[in-house]
Amino acid sequence: MAKVPDTKENLMKCVCGGCPSHDQCMKDKMEGLFCARGKSTCPVTRNGCICGGCPLASEFDLDALYYCETGAEE
Ligand code: SF4
Numbered sequence: 001m002a003k004v005p006d007t008k009e010n011l012m013k014c015v016c017g018g019c020p021s022h023d024q025c026m027k028d029k030m031e032g033l034f035c036a037r038g039k040s041t042c043p044v045t046r047n048g049c050i051c052g053g054c055p056l057a058s059e060f061d062l063d064a065l066y067y068c069e070t071g072a073e074e
């Protein structure tokens, strides 16, 4: 595991936007890259998490899910 830098490049790679748990509240606030930026300001309903298929998960050796709920990777 490694800390994920909050960069524009990484935001472009984030697949949260296509996740079933990425709800209207998160879309309205244009939230994403939770593994770097920390938890969502929206109430999270777990409808699945696709972080495992994100390019950043392999790049930074991430093994957790639901960063929108639990906060950034340390
Ligand atoms: S690992 Fe998850 S939270 Fe982090 S950038 Fe990828 S999809 Fe977004």
Ligand code: SF4
Binding pocket: 015, 016, 017, 019, 020, 021, 022, 034, 048, 049, 050, 051, 065, 066, 067, 068, 069
């Ligand atoms: S962190 Fe996981 S559950 Fe949350 S929006 Fe991103 S992919 Fe979906």
